[in-house]
Each structure stands twice: as C-alpha cells, then as structure tokens.
Amino acid sequence: MPNDDPIARLLKAFNDIQNLSPEVEYKFAELCKSIEVKKHQNLQSIGQTCRTIYFVNEGAARIYYYKEDKDVTEYFAFENDLIIRAESLFTGKPSHKAIQTLKDTSFIAIPAPPLFELFDQYHDLERLFRKLLEKSYVETINRLESLQFQTAEERYQTLMTKSPVVVREIPLKHIASYLGITQVSLSRIRATIT
Amino acid sequence: MPNDDPIARLLKAFNDIQNLSPEVEYKFAELCKSIEVKKHQNLQSIGQTCRTIYFVNEGAARIYYYKEDKDVTEYFAFENDLIIRAESLFTGKPSHKAIQTLKDTSFIAIPAPPLFELFDQYHDLERLFRKLLEKSYVETINRLESLQFQTAEERYQTLMTKSPVVVREIPLKHIASYLGITQVSLSRIRATIT
DNA sequence: CAATTCCTTTTACAAATGTTAAATAATCAG
DNA sequence: CTGATTATTTAACATTTGTAAAAGGAATTG
Numbered sequence: 001m002p003n004d005d006p007i008a009r010l011l012k013a014f015n016d017i018q019n020l021s022p023e024v025e026y027k028f029a030e031l032c033k034s035i036e037v038k039k040h041q042n043l044q045s046i047g048q049t050c051r052t053i054y055f056v057n058e059g060a061a062r063i064y065y066y067k068e069d070k071d072v073t074e075y076f077a078f079e080n081d082l083i084i085r086a087e088s089l090f091t092g093k094p095s096h097k098a099i100q101t102l103k104d105t106s107f108i109a110i111p112a113p114p115l116f117e118l119f120d121q122y123h124d125l126e127r128l129f130r131k132l133l134e135k136s137y138v139e140t141i142n143r144l145e146s147l148q149f150q151t152a153e154e155r156y157q158t159l160m161t162k163s164p165v166v167v168r169e170i171p172l173k174h175i176a177s178y179l180g181i182t183q184v185s186l187s188r189i190r191a192t193i194t
Numbered sequence: 195m196p197n198d199d200p201i202a203r204l205l206k207a208f209n210d211i212q213n214l215s216p217e218v219e220y221k222f223a224e225l226c227k228s229i230e231v232k233k234h235q236n237l238q239s240i241g242q243t244c245r246t247i248y249f250v251n252e253g254a255a256r257i258y259y260y261k262e263d264k265d266v267t268e269y270f271a272f273e274n275d276l277i278i279r280a281e282s283l284f285t286g287k288p289s290h291k292a293i294q295t296l297k298d299t300s301f302i303a304i305p306a307p308p309l310f311e312l313f314d315q316y317h318d319l320e321r322l323f324r325k326l327l328e329k330s331y332v333e334t335i336n337r338l339e340s341l342q343f344q345t346a347e348e349r350y351q352t353l354m355t356k357s358p359v360v361v362r363e364i365p366l367k368h369i370a371s372y373l374g375i376t377q378v379s380l381s382r383i384r385a386t387i388t
Numbered sequence: 389c390a391a392t393t394c395c396t397t398t399t400a401c402a403a404a405t406g407t408t409a410a411a412t413a414a415t416c417a418g
Numbered sequence: 419c420t421g422a423t424t425a426t427t428t429a430a431c432a433t434t435t436g437t438a439a440a441a442g443g444a445a446t447t448g
Binding site for chain 1: 285323328331337341
Binding site for chain 2: 394395396397398
C-alpha cells in the first residue's frame with residue numbers, strides 16, 4: 001500500500017497503539033470512506049445523532065456548539081486525530097454540537113454500527129478503540145483539570161506549550177472559547193505576556 | 195450468591211451494561227478484594243503510580259489534588275461508581291492525585307495488570323470495561339462543557355439537579371473546588387438563590 | 389456537656405474577566 | 419488592486435470571582 005493512501009497511513013498510526021492482523025486491517029479498511037471537505041464547512045451539523053467516527057487525514061477541524069448564541073469550540077483535531085461527538089455516539093442521543101473544518105480537510109469516516117459489529121469478531125480491533133478511548137479520556141481529564149483551577153493566562157501558556165500548532169494556526173476567537181474565556185480577554189493576556 | 199456480597203452486587207450492576215458469562219464472573223471475582231476504609235482516610239496517596247481499579251461498594255470517596263496548597267476535588271464517587279486515577283493508570287506515570295474517603299467506605303479493588311491480562315481471554319470483560327470507559331468519558335466531556343462556559347451559579351444549579359446526593363452529603367468546600375470556585379463564592383451563590 | 393475543632397457565612401476590598409463599542413489590522417473576493 | 423469582510427486589539431466600564439479576616443454554627447471528642 002502506498003503511504004499517501006490515507007487509510008494506509010491511518011493503519012500505520014494505529015500500529016503504534018495496537019497491532020492489528022492483516023485480516024482486521026482489510027476488514028477495517030473496507031469500512032473506511034475518504035471525505036474531502038472545504039474550509040469552514042460543517043462535516044456534521046447540530047441536531048443529528050452521531051453515528052460516525054472520523055479521523056483527520058490532512059487539515060484541521062473543530063467540534064463546536066452554541067451557548068446562548070455564542071460559538072464555543074470544544075475540541076481541535078489535526079492529522080491522525082480522532083474526532084467524535086462522544087456524548088452522542090455513546091449515548092444515542094442527538095448532539096447539540098457540530099464538526100466544522102478549519103481549512104480544507106480530508107477525513108476518514110467510519111460508520112460506527114458496522115465497526116462495533118467487527119468488534120465481535122476482531123478482539124484486537126476493539127482493543128485498539130479501547131486504547132484510543134483511554135487516550136481521549138486522559139486528554140479530557142487533563143483539560144478538565146486545567147479549566148477547573150488554572151487562571152486564563154496559565155491555560156493559555158499550557159496550550160502554547162502542549163499544542164503550539166493550535167496557537168499558530170487557529171483563529172484567536174476559537175482559541176479563546178476553547179480556553180473558556182472571551183476573545184477580548186485572550187487579547188489582553190497576549191498583550192501582557194508578549 | 196447472597197446479594198449483600200459486594201462482589202455479587204457489583205457483578206449484578208455490570209450486567210446492566212454488558213452480559214458476562216459465569217466463567218468470566220468467576221475469574222473476575224477471584225481478582226477482586228474488598229477493602230474497608232474509615233472516613234477521611236486516603237485509599238491511595240499522591241505520588242504513587244496507579245495500578246488499581248476501584249469501585250465504591252458502600253459510602254463515598256473523592257479524587258483530589260493540591261493546586262498551590264489548595265485542596266481541589268476532581269471527582270466524587272458513590273455506590274457502584276468506578277474510581278480510578280485515569281491519567282496515571284492509562285499512562286503509567288505517577289499520579290499527583292489522591293483518593294480519599296468522605297465517610298466510612300467499602301471498596302472493591304481490582305489490580306489492573308491481571309485484569310488487563312484477563313481481557314486477552316475474555317472478550318466480554320474487555321467490552322464491559324470499554325463501555326465503563328465510554329460512560330466515564332461522556333461524563334467528563336459533560337463536565338468539561340459545564341466548566342468551559344457556564345457561570346458558577348449555573349454549574350451549581352446543574353449539580354443540584356444532576357447529583358443532588360453530592361449537594362446533600364458533601365462538605366461545601368469540596369463542592370466549591372469541584373465546581374472550580376472558592377468556598378466563599380459558593381456560599382455567596384447559595385445566599386442569592388435561596 | 390464542655391471544649392475544641394471544623395465548616396459555613398459574611399464583610400470589605402482587590403483582581404480577573406465580561407461587555408460593548410470603536411479602532412486597527414489582516415484576509416478575501418471580485 | 420481595491421473595497422468589503424473578518425479578525426484582532428484597545429478602551430472604558432460593569433460584573434463576577436478571589437482573598438483575607440472575622441464571626442457564627444455544627445459536629446466531634448474527651
């Protein structure tokens with residue numbers, strides 16, 4: 001498989017987490033679909049129940065929602081990152097969140113129901129997704145800790161260290177809401193630390 | 195098995211999530227150990243790498259850490275709740291968090307390494323833990339959303355609705371840090387809404 | 389049950405962040 | 419390239435939350 005094949009690339013990234021047999025890789029690849037989305041388009045919109053698991057192949061995307069008409073970014077995803085609206089996918093309830101591209105982006109889309117069926121036969125595939133889930137869970141707990149008792153400035157400093165790509169490539173208004181503050185407030189913080 | 199046997203009770207709760215064969219139940223039960231801890235004692239202390247998965251059988255506990263000498267509660271656990279320091283258990287790094295009882299509490303302790311080994315043979319057990327993880331992940335995402343853009347008062351209102359048991363039974367200082375505010379601030383909020 | 393300790397509230401003031409509006413700066417489309 | 423749109427910064431003021439200290443309540447222990 002050529003390495004510029006998005007699915008091959010994803011499988012390669014998976015192998016650092018969990019070894020998959022060629023057979024599973026084949027069955028998994030059968031489910032995958034490549035999707036190209038232009039900048040600032042919604043991949044999934046608010047109100048749908050999420051039944052698809054996405055990985056970013058190239059580009060960047062975010063999960064966002066509206067809190068009293070204000071656009072709030074919950075999550076940023078870059079190359080090889082998993083992007084799911086977990087609170088809908090794992091509960092079957094409609095999501096009040098949407099997925100939007102931040103630039104021209106190609107995704108790999110995996111319909112969840114057939115993937116979950118594959119788990120019955122392919123233990124290692126279920127394990128892979130368990131481990132991906134562990135990783136996302138740990139990341140979320142770390143963000144929770146940061147939101148719970150760090151000041152806005154500390155959170156911004158942490159973000160600059162941990163995800164310089166976000167600070168470099170994402171509009172400030174999205175970063176601000178991601179950090180739980182207003183754009184004006186973030187602007188002020190940047191003025192003091194520079 | 196009598197229903198006041200903690201392990202039997204836990205297995206019963208598991209069955210609402212994922213059916214387990216009698217064989218797995220037996221193997222799982224072999225790993226479980228009951229632990230009784232008096233009120234305000236640490237079950238696990240700061241600095242250890244976490245290799246144990248706990249469930250609360252009876253009583254209540256919290257995960258907490260120190261942010262610049264201030265005690266911050268990250269999580270509350272009650273009957274049948276899973277209580278793990280995921281950021282350590284899933285990464286192998288030492289935890290800067292501790293687990294402490296809020297009253298006399300009995301836990302079921304499961305050493306993680308042999309549990310994870312059981313996953314190789316017992317697919318349904320791994321699936322159960324995957325689903326428990328999904329549940330915890332969704333809860334954490336919901337808390338993240340609440341911390342990200344709700345006011346302190348909204349977060350308190352949400353907590354009163356979603357977890358009245360917390361508001362009823364837990365000292366306010368712990369609730370305050372759980373909500374990401376000071377005790378004084380929470381006291382003020384309570385004064386305005388009552 | 390008295391004393392001690394811990395928990396919660398209140399007060400006064402300080403600091404951080406939000407709100408609104410306007411001014412720049414940067415980007416995009418024709 | 420130019421006007422229009424979008425993004426970012428700045429300013430002034432309002433509100434929320436934090437800090438420190440004190441006082442009142444509740445719970446625990448000897």
